Amino acid sequence: MSDSVVIVTGGSRGIGASVCRKLGALGHTVIVNYAGNEAAATDVVTTIESAGGAATAVQADVGSEQDVIRLFETADTLGTLKGLVNNAGVVDRAMRVEDMLLDRLTRMVNINLIGTFLCAREAVRRMSTKNGGQGGTIVNLGSAASKLGSPGMYVDYAATKGAIDTMTVGLAGEVALEGIRVNAVRPGIIDTEIHASGGAPDRVEKLQSQLPMKRAGTADEVAEAIVWLMSDQSSYTTGAILDVSGGRAILP
């Protein structure tokens, strides 16, 4: 098995699970990170192993610095870290900003933004040629919400994703000469369980007729773009933010 280890945060379900399966099939040793759904993470690991790949499930809350350090230390025992997909993210119940309580805002920023920074920090410490590493790639998950703002739904979520766009550009510039490429993928409405976890299980069904392509995207369609950005095929692409949104937030 390859010496190349990749970490996918939130790899147990949705877009992250699809990315894990694809990276596993390409021969990477995949760390399938999850927050609480051990069964889903184990299922992803089993699928990768059944296809002849290597994967390990690691529970870690990306909003916890201790957990993130443990996640990366586990990866260190399996080979050389070559990539990070900063995919873990949450939404919350639809509400106006005037009704948002501190607990909600703290959770949103901790997981979606600080978690992305903590994981990127640990990845750069290991992959940067400046620190003796071999280089690597980071892909962040943004959202079309960063352009739309999600009024009346979750402006807090959209704002964390706006920060992800900015962080992607800034970090890409910071490590461009250190063998690390940093890019983001900005999905539109994708058919995963995230909508149900935000209390809107029918969101995809309700919205799809309003989308430019009259359908939601699939986790696999987003994962294809992420895997390309993780690969050497995108060797001259850094600081890019790739919309995988079926035209949402771009087309009228």
Ligand code: NAP
């Ligand atoms: P999802 O189906 O809800 O899956 C979320 C994944 O993140 C799960 O594996 C979950 O683990 C994990 N996770 C949640 N909180 C975590 C934490 N604190 N620490 C570590 N892992 C955590 O989500 P998705 O739709 O695939 O979304 C993936 C990413 O794409 C997110 O960043 C999201 O904001 C972004 N995105 C999604 C859409 C969309 O329409 N689906 C659109 C734009 C952007 P457990 O299984 O243990 O709960």
